[in-house]
Amino acid sequence: MRLLTGIQPSGDLHIGNYFGSIKPMIEAQKTGETFAFIANYHAMTSVGEGKKLAELTMQSATDFLALGINPESSTFWVQSDVKEVLELYWILSSFTPMGLLERAHSYKDKTARGFGTNHSLFSYPVLMAADILLFSPDIVPVGKDQIQHVEIARDIAIKFNNQYGDILKIPEFRVEEHVATVPGIDGQKMSKSYGNTVNIFGEKKSQLKTIKKIVTENIALEDSKEFEGCNVYNMAKLFLDNDALLELQNRYKKGGEGHGHFKLYLAEVIWEYFKEYRVKREYYQANQNEVREILAMGANKAKILAQPMIEKLRSVSGIQY
Numbered sequence: 001m002r003l004l005t006g007i008q009p010s011g012d013l014h015i016g017n018y019f020g021s022i023k024p025m026i027e028a029q030k031t032g033e034t035f036a037f038i039a040n041y042h043a044m045t046s047v048g049e050g051k052k053l054a055e056l057t058m059q060s061a062t063d064f065l066a067l068g069i070n071p072e073s074s075t076f077w078v079q080s081d082v083k084e085v086l087e088l089y090w091i092l093s094s095f096t097p098m099g100l101l102e103r104a105h106s107y108k109d110k111t112a113r114g115f116g117t118n119h120s121l122f123s124y125p126v127l128m129a130a131d132i133l134l135f136s137p138d139i140v141p142v143g144k145d146q147i148q149h150v151e152i153a154r155d156i157a158i159k160f161n162n163q164y165g166d167i168l169k170i171p172e173f174r175v176e177e178h179v180a181t182v183p184g185i186d187g188q189k190m191s192k193s194y195g196n197t198v199n200i201f202g203e204k205k206s207q208l209k210t211i212k213k214i215v216t217e218n219i220a221l222e223d224s225k226e227f228e229g230c231n232v233y234n235m236a237k238l239f240l241d242n243d244a245l246l247e248l249q250n251r252y253k254k255g256g257e258g259h260g261h262f263k264l265y266l267a268e269v270i271w272e273y274f275k276e277y278r279v280k281r282e283y284y285q286a287n288q289n290e291v292r293e294i295l296a297m298g299a300n301k302a303k304i305l306a307q308p309m310i311e312k313l314r315s316v317s318g319i320q321y
């Protein structure tokens with residue numbers, strides 16, 4: 001089973017990203033063939049500054065390696081290092097009706113919210129289709145907002161195959177339904193755009209400061225407290241095993257401790273949880289050349305699949321003359 005996913009290099013990762021997408025991806029490496037790349041061409045639609053984009057790309061690669069992407073068992077690369085994807089993007093453009101892109105929610109949302117209407121934003125799903133179809137994955141794990149993009153990739157592939165025969169594999173999307181939405185410090189979905197995140201690799205002091213801002217009910221120290229529905233408890237739940245969770249529930253029920261105590265506890269739990277990842281991250285930060293070597297190796301592995309595919313497509317579409 002081959003899985004493929006793209007990750008936009010969009011800055012500081014938060015624990016919603018971790019439980020919603022990174023952890024399932026790391027776990028998938030154990031059972032399937034995983035392809036994961038940093039979608040830096042896609043990020044050009046939102047990051048307008050070259051230096052910043054280059055930094056974000058290296059930072060994302062560093063973070064993903066620290067969090068457990070295994071460059072031996074998986075293929076891990078930066079999108080722009082496998083340029084075949086751009087040729088496929090153009091080939092697929094001729095199989096993409098305008099209406100298909102005009103109906104894309106993410107494009108419609110962004111334009112409605114006043115983002116500039118660049119062609120790159122409009123044709124974003126065609127590049128995403130090229131990312132996917134170049135590598136013939138069985139499954140594309142995505143967040144709910146990306147389902148339509150995978151459907152567009154399927155539509156484009158079907159149109160291409162109708163013309164030139166069964167060459168492109170029709171991908172399936174997979175949404176991690178069992179992964180609950182991680183709440184932010186205000187109880188809404190944790191998201192960069194809501195400013196309610198707890199970052200994975202924040203400084204200890206600023207992480208504690210953020211956790212202290214978690215919205216909780218106002219209740220006297222000595223009173224028994226409800227853990228169900230408490231934002232601190234809900235966040236702690238992600239990190240604790242059953243025994244530790246029962247112990248925390250008892251502390252809530254017993255009274256005598258305030259939410260401030262539970263917040264301190266949560267901050268410690270989160271800090272401990274990511275400890276080994278922080279150590280690995282520091283290692284990779286100090287050895288950026290090693291990160292570059294890993295990415296170059298990943299790009300080479302990806303090209304072994306991409307090149308024959310693009311040759312075949314050039315041939316059937318008459319570009320190879």
Ligand code: ADP
Nearest residue numbers: 016017020021143180181182189190191192193
């Ligand atoms: P953000 O909302 O902070 O901009 P992204 O849209 O970049 O996050 O999400 C990257 C990945 O992390 C997606 O696969 C998304 O489904 C997952 N993710 C983001 N926030 C959460 C959350 N609060 N709970 C679960 N998964 C999340």
Ligand code: TRP
Nearest residue numbers: 005006007008039042128131132
């Ligand atoms: N558009 C995806 C996102 O914003 C990132 C992405 C780019 C992607 N190419 C992909 C995801 C191919 C899966 C497959 O999250």
